[in-house]
Amino acid sequence: MSPKQFTLIINLFIILLILSTSIDSNTLIERDNIDFTPCTGEFCCASLAKKIAEKNFAHVATIAIVNKSGYNITHLPVTLEDGRFVKHDDHENIDINCEPQTEPLVNDQTETFSSITSRVFGGVKGIAIFTINDGGSSTFALFWNVPTIGPPIYEIEGLPNERYYNETKYGLDNTLYQVTIHQYEHVKNAVVNVWFIIPPYFFPPFIILFVSRIITV
Numbered sequence: 182m183s184p185k186q187f188t189l190i191i192n193l194f195i196i197l198l199i200l201s202t203s204i205d206s207n208t209l210i211e212r213d214n215i216d217f218t219p220c221t222g223e224f225c226c227a228s229l230a231k232k233i234a235e236k237n238f239a240h241v242a243t244i245a246i247v248n249k250s251g252y253n254i255t256h257l258p259v260t261l262e263d264g265r266f267v268k269h270d271d272h273e274n275i276d277i278n279c280e281p282q283t284e285p286l287v288n289d290q291t292e293t294f295s296s297i298t299s300r301v302f303g304g305v306k307g308i309a310i311f312t313i314n315d316g317g318s319s320t321f322a323l324f325w326n327v328p329t330i331g332p333p334i335y336e337i338e339g340l341p342n343e344r345y346y347n348e349t350k351y352g353l354d355n356t357l358y359q360v361t362i363h364q365y366e367h368v369k370n371a372v373v374n375v376w377f378i379i380p381p382y383f384f385p386p387f388i389i390l391f392v393s394r395i396i397t398v
């Protein structure tokens with residue numbers, strides 16, 4: 182084997198290795214099922230980030246989390262292992278904040294943040310840990326990884342499945358990952374039902390009132 186052939190084979194091997202590590206068949210994103218109108222409302226950051234990325238040959242991932250949990254949702258500071266957030270001054274004409282917000286996410290509200298490549302041959306990789314303020318402090322995490330070569334990988338982990346379910350959508354050539362957190366109807370109803378099932382006279386104040394009435398009569 183000539184040195185040239187040897188180098189070629191080594192290069193091919195490296196390329197195969199990179200491809201095989203970046204493709205996870207379980208989380209391959211193939212769908213593009215979000216109805217999209219350029220830069221309106223909640224998809225504005227996603228659209229903007231994608232345009233900026235295309236212009237710069239960069240990778241991009243926009244995460245949108247929709248709160249239909251019935252509770253406030255908060256998150257820890259969002260961590261980027263690779264890349265940076267899209268900022269106000271990344272685009273001349275649109276004044277829009279595509280960084281994570283610090284206020285709690287109220288019901289029916291969507292939080293969107295976009296991350297983009299920050300170095301040559303870089304990818305985008307991050308994690309966001311959320312808490313549903315339901316008294317039990319249910320937590321879950323979103324992960325995203327857009328490698329330099331290979332398809333993007335998005336994941337949700339840890340959502341308490343007995344109370345909540347997630348609805349996941351991918352859009353804009355898989356640069357947008359939208360997760361909606363719902364509370365199961367039967368869980369919501371169960372909370373209401375408890376108050377119907379427990380008769381009021383089981384509550385101590387009523388018992389005291391009841392007893393004191395008997396005594397005074």
Ligand SMILES: *[C@@H]1O[C@H](CO)[C@@H](O)[C@H](O)[C@H]1NC(C)=O
Pocket residue numbers: 253284285287314
């Ligand atoms: C939810 O967040 C809003 C806005 O910050 C706040 O006013 C409200 O008190 C919070 N509700 C709960 C139940 O924490």
Ligand SMILES: *[C@@H]1O[C@H](CO)[C@@H](O)[C@H](O)[C@H]1NC(C)=O
Pocket residue numbers: 248249250251252253254285286287288289290
């Ligand atoms: C999240 O949604 C629930 C209702 O689905 C709402 O009551 C709650 O205020 C929301 N949380 C925040 C922080 O907006």
Ligand SMILES: *[C@@H]1O[C@H](CO)[C@@H](O)[C@H](O)[C@H]1NC(C)=O
Pocket residue numbers: 337338339340342346347348349
């Ligand atoms: C999210 O929803 C999908 C189905 O849409 C389900 O397969 C998956 O287990 C859910 N993940 C979590 C963490 O609840």
